[in-house]
Amino acid sequence: AQSVTQLDSHVSVSEGTPVLLRCNYSSSYSPSLFWYVQHPNKGLQLLLKYTSAATLVKGINGFEAEFKKSETSFHLTKPSAHMSDAAEYFCVVTVAGGTSYGKLTFGQGTILTVHP
Amino acid sequence: KAGVTQTPRYLIKTRGQQVTLSCSPISGHRSVSWYQQTPGQGLQFLFEYFSETQRNKGNFPGRFSGRQFSNSRSEMNVSTLELGDSALYLCASSLEAAGNYGYTFGSGTRLTVV
Secondary structure (H helix, E strand, O other): EEEEEOOOEEEEEEEEOOOOEEEEEEEEEOOOEEEEEEEEOOEEEEEEEEEOOOOOOEHHHHHHEEOOOOOOEEEEEOOOOHHOOEEEEEEEEEOOOOHHHHEEEEEOOEEEEEEE | OOOEEEEEOEEOOOOOEEEEEEEEEEOOEEEEEEEEOOOOOOEEEEEEEEOOEEEEEEOOOOOOEEEEEEOOOOEEEHHHHHHHOOEEEEEEEOOOOOOOOEEEOOEEEEEEEO
16 A cells, blocks of 8 residues: 655745655555646646655756655755746655556645745 | 647536546557546546556546557546546556656546536
8 A cells, every 4th residue: 555645735935945845655565756746727747756766866947856765755845946836746656566556646735835 | 759648628518428538648658547636535546557458446436447449548438427527537658557757647638517
């Protein structure tokens, strides 16, 4: 079984300040972890992925995330927020085994608001 | 290269009717999965297909079904529509079933049941 908890439903930052979106996961097997972003009325865009290689993962648009197995966390960060970052962000887990094979499990989402 | 294409983009159906949604994956991708997105339940897994075989299924009633063709295109069907089936239905494709390459999502089909 696998699950994802996004610790904040809403995060508000000022433009130019750091962004931190928090995610904890649970899985019975070695996980693959992803962050996706969804802009209003749009589909989901992959920001970055962790698949058991380097624990610090760099993604698009200046985002990065660190996989911490001991803390079962995969937090998303960005040094400096831009207005265009305002969107909903989803932390996602999948595993290549058991009954969860091929299934993505999504967190409930974090809405990021960026103030000028 | 072309992304994941979902048709139609919008649908309005009446309770009791059935509906078929289509998904064309990225060329070369053999894994296709379907998700339902609603404000109350978030994104929920419907089913996943790999090389025409359903590998996994979510906790949805039997009214929800799907299939995958030899060219990897996939369809999902919902019979006897209910108001609660109103949602954004998203399709995602991946190079292989384990998802290590990540999943690319289509723009979705917005289904409204009246």
